[in-house]
Amino acid sequence: MIELGKEKRQIISPLCGQADNVLVHGAVQGYMGRVWVPELTNPAYCLIHLGDFAYLFGICPKGEQAMELRAQLYRECGQDYITPSDERWAEWLEESFPGEYRVLSRYSMRRDRNHFSEEALESYCGNLPAGIRLKKIDKRLYQTALKEEWSRDFCSNFETPEEFEQNGLGFVAMDGRKIVSGCSAYGISQGMFEIQVETRKEYQRKGLALACSARFILTCLEQGIYPSWDAISLQSVGLAEKLGYIFDREYKVYQLYDMESGLLMA
Numbered sequence: 001m002i003e004l005g006k007e008k009r010q011i012i013s014p015l016c017g018q019a020d021n022v023l024v025h026g027a028v029q030g031y032m033g034r035v036w037v038p039e040l041t042n043p044a045y046c047l048i049h050l051g052d053f054a055y056l057f058g059i060c061p062k063g064e065q066a067m068e069l070r071a072q073l074y075r076e077c078g079q080d081y082i083t084p085s086d087e088r089w090a091e092w093l094e095e096s097f098p099g100e101y102r103v104l105s106r107y108s109m110r111r112d113r114n115h116f117s118e119e120a121l122e123s124y125c126g127n128l129p130a131g132i133r134l135k136k137i138d139k140r141l142y143q144t145a146l147k148e149e150w151s152r153d154f155c156s157n158f159e160t161p162e163e164f165e166q167n168g169l170g171f172v173a174m175d176g177r178k179i180v181s182g183c184s185a186y187g188i189s190q191g192m193f194e195i196q197v198e199t200r201k202e203y204q205r206k207g208l209a210l211a212c213s214a215r216f217i218l219t220c221l222e223q224g225i226y227p228s229w230d231a232i233s234l235q236s237v238g239l240a241e242k243l244g245y246i247f248d249r250e251y252k253v254y255q256l257y258d259m260e261s262g263l264l265m266a
Contacts, residue, residue: 001047001072002037006030012037012046015057019085022228023050024057025189031167032157032187036072038065047072050187051157054082060092070096074256081106081253093254102257107231109245116217116244124214124243128173129206134215137170137184144179145172153196154184169193169225171215173208181208183216192226197239213243 004011009028012035016028027033033050037043038061045058047069054077061069073082081104084090093101125134135141137154139161145154154172158164170184180203186196195216199209220227229245231237237247 001068002040004035004037008040009035011040011043012048012057015043015046016048016055019055019057021055021083022189022192022194023053023187024048024055025192026050026187026194029189031189034076038068045069047077049076049080051153052080054080055085056082056089056093057085060088066092066096078256081255083251083253090252090254097254097256100256101254103252103254105250106253107234107237107250108248109229109231109237109240110248111226111228112246113221113226115246116221118218118221121214121218121243124207124210125218126211127207128211129208132173132175132180132206132208134171134211135174137164137168137172137182139165141172141179145170145182145184148179150198150200151179151182153186153198154182157187169216169219169223171212171219173199173203173212175203181212183209183212191224192228193220195227195229197236209239210242213239217243 007030009030013028016024019025023033027035027048027050033048036047038045045056045061048055082093084093137145142155142161142164145151146156154170155164158168167188168185170182172179172182174180181199183195183197185193187194197209197213217227229240231240241247
């Protein structure tokens with residue numbers, strides 16, 4: 001398959017035109033991520049990979065092209081959430097990887113600014129345990145976040161701290177000089193951020209994710225950016241709803257999975 005540089009991605013716009021996803025639009029618009037097509041002239045399908053997510057759009061391939069796409073998914077997306085754009089792609093994945101996948105649920109939140117209460121969000125920002133303070137992610141905290149696995153996705157989809165400062169946004173809760181929770185832009189597209197929220201295990205259930213998320217959302221609204229929330233669990237749905245989001249729907253994603261060993265594909 002052929003990888004598209006950021007300046008050539010307009011050729012997949014017709015394939016992804018109906019997508020309602022920040023990460024997909026961010027990849028198409030050339031902000032981040034990687035994109036592959038089978039040919040450069042009127043490609044019939046594409047594979048988008050950004051962070052821990054992969055997306056399939058277009059007409060499902062057959063024959064040799066199907067084998068090439070299958071190999072590409074093994075190489076690049078073996079541990080990621082693969083999202084089919086429709087039922088045909090879901091069937092293609094199940095037929096192409098028999099006994100080598102598992103199906104998981106994710107939860108989409110409705111996009112509606114009108115349900116956010118600035119008063120409530122401000123109260124969450126100020127409700128912090130003693131000794132904990134909120135800080136905006138700068139170049140130094142960008143580097144700090146990347147040092148630990150639990151916090152690296154606050155910044156990992158931005159190639160440099162300068163790119164993060166220019167295009168991204170994030171807030172972390174600090175205990176001394178240690179990051180203990182945060183909310184950040186996982187992905188970006190024109191006028192929208194995709195939210196990433198994490199808390200260090202020993203600091204969970206202290207309202208830190210709520211405070212960081214509230215500050216992030218307030219700042220986004222001030223800047224005219226919509227903070228999109230896609231939840232990995234019902235616990236994440238509950239946090240989103242407390243912040244003012246409205247549940248939209250559950251949807252299915254795939255992970256390549258060795259049923260015998262119980263391990264994700266490398």
